[in-house]
Amino acid sequence: MEVTLSKYAGFCDGVDRAYNIVKKIADDPMIKKPIYVLGSLVHNEDVVKKIEQLGIGNIKPGERLEEIFEYADKKIGTLVITAHGMGPKIYELAKKKGVDIVDTTCPKVTKVQRLARVFFDRLYQIVIVGEKDHKEVKGIYEWAKKKAVFVENILDLKKLRLDVSKKVAIISQTTQSQDFVKKVSDFIRGKYSDVELVDTICLATQNRQNEVKELAKRNDAVIIIGSPESANSNRLWEISKKINSRSYFIQRKYDIKKEWFDNCQKIGVTAGASSPKWIIEDVMVYLKSL
Ligand code: SF4
Structure with missing residues (x-):
């Protein structure tokens, strides 16, 4: 055969980069301990176990970000943001609580986050093509100040109602299917006149x-x-x-x-x-x- x-x-470059950063900070005396990763650094049990073996803990992001800092009885020294990225609030909260951040957000995800904010500031209606419960998408949504609609599947697309008098911006989760994003943009362009699509698939x-x-x-x-x-x-x-x-x-x-x-x-x-x-x-x- x-x-x-x-x-x-x-591993893609983003995941590789995040994993290498975490391995490096584990025994870096300049990094405040204990270190916790916010969520899974990589969606892979074996890699998560290897990170635990480095003495790095894990915190599941709950509904309220504040809970992270009330987490168990441990004082967090450094919080690692994973390659999927987070909304802006976590940075403000960490600063207030005196917790350091090591940010491994993939630069390609950062680009989508910043685009979301730019389109928000320019009063676009933002369409995010992606899974609304996915960590990366939740972060992008927060950068858009929670003023965006999600298109996760064809049903969402059919239900989509936008204001025809306003500009529309389409951005997507970095791991979306090219074919689906094209389908979404063709559909929206067919119904609305002022549509901007930024290809954010990595x-x-x-x-x-x-x-x-x-x-x-x-x-x-x-x-x-x-x-x-x-x-x-x-x-x-x-x-x-x-x-x-x-x-x-x-x-x-x-x-x-x-x-x-x-x-x-x-x-x-x-x-x-x-x-x-x-x-x-x-x-x-x-x-x-x-
Ligand atoms: S955007 Fe996601 S898939 Fe692409 S390189 Fe970054 S972490 Fe990897």
């Missing part, structure tokens, strides 16, 4: 999505490695499934079932941006051994 690995599989995502289409066409089966919480991994699976019904989503090699590959000559493998290389290597070794 021939097994082909996507050249874009695994190149790492575009490359992965384009390549998974090719993998799905050229192979008998496709394996997508990722965590169920990882938006970009799920997107790869959705794209692949549309082209190749034998597309399988796994977290690690133990999820693979041999019967998936009955009569298969070629298998394509890709992985979301939060999949570490040791998991990908494990899967490749296993598939090649079949």
Whole structure:
């Protein structure tokens, strides 16, 4: 059986950068301890465990950001903002409480956040194409001062009612599907006259999505490695499934079932941006051994 690995599989630059920053600050005497990461640095259990082993804690962002600073009985020295980014309030709160921030927000996410604020200031109606419960999208929404509407699926698009007399700006979650964003912008442009679309899908995502289409066409089966919480991994699976019904989503090699590959000559493998290389290597070794 021939097994082909996507050249874009695994950590993207943003995740790699965040992970390296966290590893570096763990034993940096200049960094106030204890250190906590706000949410999962990466949507991958193995990586989260490795971070815990560095002595870095984890805080789940709750409904109220203030709760973060009341968290258990521990005093937080440094709070790490993950690559997904956060709204502006956390920076103000941390400053008030004397907590340092290490910000690993991916620069591509920062760009979308700032665009959201610029469009808000210029009185645009902002449409965010993305999953409204996703951390990155929640942060972008806050930068838009919570004055934006979400389009997560076709149903949202059909229900969309905007003021025809106002300008419309379309921005998207960095990991959105290009095809869906195009569909949304074509639909909105068809109904409203003053529409500005800024392509905020990151190149790492575009490359992965384009390549998974090719993998799905050229192979008998496709394996997508990722965590169920990882938006970009799920997107790869959705794209692949549309082209190749034998597309399988796994977290690690133990999820693979041999019967998936009955009569298969070629298998394509890709992985979301939060999949570490040791998991990908494990899967490749296993598939090649079949
Ligand atoms: S997927 Fe793109 S935007 Fe998201 S963290 Fe990676 S490089 Fe940054």
